[in-house]
Amino acid sequence: MNRRIRQTSYGGWIAAIIVVVAVVAAGVYLVQRGMHPAESPANPSPSVASTAPAPVPASASSVIQHPIAQAAAGPAPASTASLPALVDSDESVREALTGMAGGDLTSLLVPSQIISRVVATVDALPRQGLGNTNILPLRTPKGMMQMQAANGMTVIATANAERYSPYMTVLARVDLHAVVAWYKRSYPLFQEAYRELGYPRGYFNDRLIVAIDDMLAAPDVHDPIAVTKVGARYHFVDPQLQSLSNGQKLMLRLGPENEAQFKAKLRMIRELLAGGQVGH
Numbered sequence: 001m002n003r004r005i006r007q008t009s010y011g012g013w014i015a016a017i018i019v020v021v022a023v024v025a026a027g028v029y030l031v032q033r034g035m036h037p038a039e040s041p042a043n044p045s046p047s048v049a050s051t052a053p054a055p056v057p058a059s060a061s062s063v064i065q066h067p068i069a070q071a072a073a074g075p076a077p078a079s080t081a082s083l084p085a086l087v088d089s090d091e092s093v094r095e096a097l098t099g100m101a102g103g104d105l106t107s108l109l110v111p112s113q114i115i116s117r118v119v120a121t122v123d124a125l126p127r128q129g130l131g132n133t134n135i136l137p138l139r140t141p142k143g144m145m146q147m148q149a150a151n152g153m154t155v156i157a158t159a160n161a162e163r164y165s166p167y168m169t170v171l172a173r174v175d176l177h178a179v180v181a182w183y184k185r186s187y188p189l190f191q192e193a194y195r196e197l198g199y200p201r202g203y204f205n206d207r208l209i210v211a212i213d214d215m216l217a218a219p220d221v222h223d224p225i226a227v228t229k230v231g232a233r234y235h236f237v238d239p240q241l242q243s244l245s246n247g248q249k250l251m252l253r254l255g256p257e258n259e260a261q262f263k264a265k266l267r268m269i270r271e272l273l274a275g276g277q278v279g280h
Contacts, residue, residue, distance in 0.1 A: 064203045066274040068187045083185075086192050090114050093186075100178050108166060115186075119193040119204060125211040125247035145234070145253075147227070153237065155224035161255030168258055171265055180272040205273065211247055212270050216263055218244065218251035225252060 084092055093114045110117060146160035183190070187205070194204035219241075226237035236242040241252065251259050 065206045066203075066209050068184055068205045068273075083189060086115065086189050086196075089186075089189055096182050096186075100174055100182065108170070115189050116193045116196070119190055120197055122204070122208050122211045123194075123197060125250075126214040126245050128243070128245055148224075150224050150226075153226040154228065155226050156253065158224075158255070160253075161258050164254055164258055168261065171262065176265065176268050176272060180269070183273075209270065209274050212266050212273075214245055215247040215251055216266055216270075218248035218259070218263075220256065220259070221252055222256050 083089070090112055094109065094111070097109065097114075146157035146163070147154050148157040149155075190204045194202055194207070199207075221241070225241065227234040228237050229235075236249070236252075241249070244252070251262065254262060
């Protein structure tokens, strides 16, 4: 990767979940910049695969649970052009995404290794612990996380949800059927990126469904969420919330209204990608 990428911890992940929804119709793994101060790496970061969290070893028998050929994505895309090589796919991916999600996505999208970033982001969502944030496919929200005092504690301010307005606008605008149809056609590139990430027998769409189900299982918290600073980062005061996965923590940081809208989109996406009912 020739460009320097800002490292942000829970500041870049929530926006990234939204590109996943826009890119793969999955979600936004963007985290709040305020949860960890921005840092600039001393050297340009290498490939996404080398900076992603260490993969969990694949099992000896990798059975595909949600084959992409069975996804209910509606009519096939009109284009019949052959897919580019993964290394050369960024331009066509940008064009497809901005066409489906509107020009607003252009300023949010990191321009290089888009599919590899999305794949690494999806893989990291159900985990605990951030790992390296160089994998994010979207730029972080502007400004710092908004805090306020309540009952002698520091809580995430209600106004903090406004920082995600550009991402929620993209999420509301995108045609999920069109995105899933594009994802199905482009799936070999996602699968290749997943293999390069360290899963030679893994199946990316199965991991995507795991990530979606995990985010849908995030608790609905409507009271202000107390945080405390631990070193350079803010942690949830409630140990149960702090023990949640990356994706579930991100859902909480979106704010209750944004979280409800996002979960509604995730349920639609899951139905298109895998079918079946989701009990969340």
